[in-house]
Amino acid sequence: MTKILSLDELKKLQMEQKSILEARSDKSHPECIIQIKVTMATCGIASGSRPVLDFIKSELEKRNIPAFVSQTGCMSYCYAEPTVEVTVPGKEPVVFGYVTLKKADEIIERYIRKGEPVEGIIPVNFETIDTK
Amino acid sequence: MAKQIRIALRNCGIIDPERIEDYIARDGYQSLGKVLYTLSPGETIEIIKKSGLRGRGGGGFPTGLKWEITSKVKSDQKYVVCNADEGDPGAFMDRSILEGDPHSVLEAMAINGYCTGASKGLIYIRAEYPLAVERLKIAMKQATQYGLLGDDILGSSFSFDIEIRYGAGAFVCGEETALIHSMEGLRGEPTIKPPFPSESGYQGKPTNVNNVETYANIPVIINKGAEWFAGIGTERSKGTKVFALAGKVKYVGLAEVPMGTTLREVIYEIGGGIVNDKGFKAVQTGGPSGGCLTAKHLDLPIDYDNLIEAGSMMGSGGMIVMDEDDCMVAIAKFYLEFTVEESCGKCSPCRIGNKRLFELLEKVTKGEGTIEHIDKLRNLGKVIKDTSLCGLGQSSPNPVLSTIENFYDEYIEHVINKKCSSGVCKSLMQYLIIPDKCIGCTLCARNCPVNAISGDRKQVHLIDQEKCIKCGACLEKCKFSAIYIN
Numbered sequence: 064m065t066k067i068l069s070l071d072e073l074k075k076l077q078m079e080q081k082s083i084l085e086a087r088s089d090k091s092h093p094e095c096i097i098q099i100k101v102t103m104a105t106c107g108i109a110s111g112s113r114p115v116l117d118f119i120k121s122e123l124e125k126r127n128i129p130a131f132v133s134q135t136g137c138m139s140y141c142y143a144e145p146t147v148e149v150t151v152p153g154k155e156p157v158v159f160g161y162v163t164l165k166k167a168d169e170i171i172e173r174y175i176r177k178g179e180p181v182e183g184i185i186p187v188n189f190e191t192i193d194t195k
Numbered sequence: 196m197a198k199q200i201r202i203a204l205r206n207c208g209i210i211d212p213e214r215i216e217d218y219i220a221r222d223g224y225q226s227l228g229k230v231l232y233t234l235s236p237g238e239t240i241e242i243i244k245k246s247g248l249r250g251r252g253g254g255g256f257p258t259g260l261k262w263e264i265t266s267k268v269k270s271d272q273k274y275v276v277c278n279a280d281e282g283d284p285g286a287f288m289d290r291s292i293l294e295g296d297p298h299s300v301l302e303a304m305a306i307n308g309y310c311t312g313a314s315k316g317l318i319y320i321r322a323e324y325p326l327a328v329e330r331l332k333i334a335m336k337q338a339t340q341y342g343l344l345g346d347d348i349l350g351s352s353f354s355f356d357i358e359i360r361y362g363a364g365a366f367v368c369g370e371e372t373a374l375i376h377s378m379e380g381l382r383g384e385p386t387i388k389p390p391f392p393s394e395s396g397y398q399g400k401p402t403n404v405n406n407v408e409t410y411a412n413i414p415v416i417i418n419k420g421a422e423w424f425a426g427i428g429t430e431r432s433k434g435t436k437v438f439a440l441a442g443k444v445k446y447v448g449l450a451e452v453p454m455g456t457t458l459r460e461v462i463y464e465i466g467g468g469i470v471n472d473k474g475f476k477a478v479q480t481g482g483p484s485g486g487c488l489t490a491k492h493l494d495l496p497i498d499y500d501n502l503i504e505a506g507s508m509m510g511s512g513g514m515i516v517m518d519e520d521d522c523m524v525a526i527a528k529f530y531l532e533f534t535v536e537e538s539c540g541k542c543s544p545c546r547i548g549n550k551r552l553f554e555l556l557e558k559v560t561k562g563e564g565t566i567e568h569i570d571k572l573r574n575l576g577k578v579i580k581d582t583s584l585c586g587l588g589q590s591s592p593n594p595v596l597s598t599i600e601n602f603y604d605e606y607i608e609h610v611i612n613k614k615c616s617s618g619v620c621k622s623l624m625q626y627l628i629i630p631d632k633c634i635g636c637t638l639c640a641r642n643c644p645v646n647a648i649s650g651d652r653k654q655v656h657l658i659d660q661e662k663c664i665k666c667g668a669c670l671e672k673c674k675f676s677a678i679y680i681n
Contacts, residue, residue: 064340064341067342067343070231070232070349073225073349074225076216077223080219084220100209104291105290105326105327133214135208135209136206136212136291136294137207137294137295138207139448139450139451141287141448141449142445142447148208188198189198189199189200189201190199190201192202
């Protein structure tokens with residue numbers, strides 16, 4: 064990391080980072096990839112999201128499914144922890160609740176690999192500042 | 196239908212909190228850059244003032260005004276403090292922000308430093324939040340490496356760095372003067388205001404203290420403008436508020452709603468209603484300093500002033516929902532027990548008054564109360580509110596006063612009929628045997644841990660009320676439904 068020394072440099076870095084993120088969801092881009100976010104705030108970890116994160120990472124590798132897996136903070140569905148957000152290119156992101164290792168396996172095998180619907184999706188109930 | 200708008204929680208659950216690049220991609224540190232290069236401190240404060248943002252920690256003091264006061268005091272050194280001492284039982288919004296989006300707080304503190312003329316920031320956080328502390332440390336390290344904290348930020352002449360100070364978890368240390376004393380290594384006790392910390396705070400220097408959620412709003416206000424922010428909310432409360440929705444609701448979690456949203460919308464639409472579809476009884480807002488509101492308040496638009504008028508307060512944003520199985524006298528006692536434990540003991544109304552208030556409530560829940568005790572509770576509560584030194588004592592009788600106001604019948608039931616229809620106050624309950632149903636199997640007597648049940652085989656049994664500890668073992672074991680609770 065080098066120090067950012069001006070407003071222009073900060074804007075440049077933002078654009079670079081933004082395009083990396085956008086490329087992941089852009090179907091026509093070669094960097095486009097399945098994205099998985101696992102909630103790793105205190106509430107999620109307490110409900111067992113750490114083994115779920117490890118399981119998803121190792122299983123995707125074993126099953127040869129390329130994906131970008133990351134941790135994130137609280138998605139605010141505390142009642143349904145652990146929660147996992149999956150974005151398959153070309154589809155809207157979906158959040159699964161009460162994700163156990165068994166459920167994670169089902170998500171990988173059925174939702175991601177076969178494109179079948181899987182139960183346990185939490186409906187989005189908020190607006191972001193990007194849309195407001 | 197979406198009721199929520201995420202401003203303070205804009206990045207929570209979206210970015211990886213341990214990667215500063217994720218934050219930067221989503222407009223992170225742009226507001227700091229904008230302020231440093233295009234706005235004067237005065238202009239920036241004007242934006243915050245115009246936005247109408249009020250302190251999210253409880254008091255609701257106008258944030259811009261606080262910044263302005265701190266900026267105007269002349270001093271060689273000033274401090275920016277982030278109050279992350281979230282202590283209300285059942286509140287977890289600040290923790291979620293720090294764990295999910297730590298940079299938003301760091302950026303806002305730096306903006307505050309630029310506005311007030313401070314070069315040093317301090318985050319006072321409780322040691323019980325280890326993950327939040329860890330993520331803050333990572334964030335501070337990354338921001339320093341990118342030159343977003345430290346000397347000559349973004350190539351400007353402004354320098355600002357941040358340190359973490361740990362709290363040991365005392366509730367009173369959420370009060371700003373007590374918090375400052377605790378950071379100085381002194382006992383966490385409040386002192387009389389004025390002087391306000393804005394004039395004389397940490398080490399006697401001007402200190403701007405704001406809460407986590409307040410800071411988290413700042414970068415968005417700078418970025419999107421005061422008018423945008425002021426366009427959300429009610430006339431006197433702008434923007435959104437994050438609530439930690441807990442208790443007997445189906446969907447426990449965080450809810451960030453525009454000010455002016457009704458309690459009904461939060462509890463029924465976002466919270467999904469009451470668990471097991473039971474009846475709604477009350478909602479407690481503002482933690483131990485707040486009050487209990489009832490069904491008649493469900494359509495009340497939530498803002499600072501409406502909640503105070505209804506006898507509760509915004510507080511930091513805890514929202515605990517109760518159903519028909521909760522006893523309001525016991526709830527008031529629960530909160531008061533917390534306050535008695537957490538009172539620092541410096542002033543007598545809080546130290547002694549709350550203890551006496553607690554004892555009176557205990558009498559009521561034990562069936563030893565009289566109608567005079569209710570008047571006494573009310574009077575003593577008012578005296579404590581009027582005469583206590585700090586916000587803790589000034590608000591601690593609120594749960595008692597609001598439950599007397601809104602659930603007077605329940606108090607009457609406890610003192611006159613000596614009954615608790617919710618079945619919570621054990622001293623007022625009686626386990627009784629229905630003679631027609633008892634076949635004398637002796638199962639209950641054999642399972643009673645205190646040998647309170649007597650009776651011969653094949654004879655109707657009897658529970659000795661003097662000995663009974665109301666454990667419920669007999670009720671659970673009886674196969675003939677011959678035991679009931681009075």
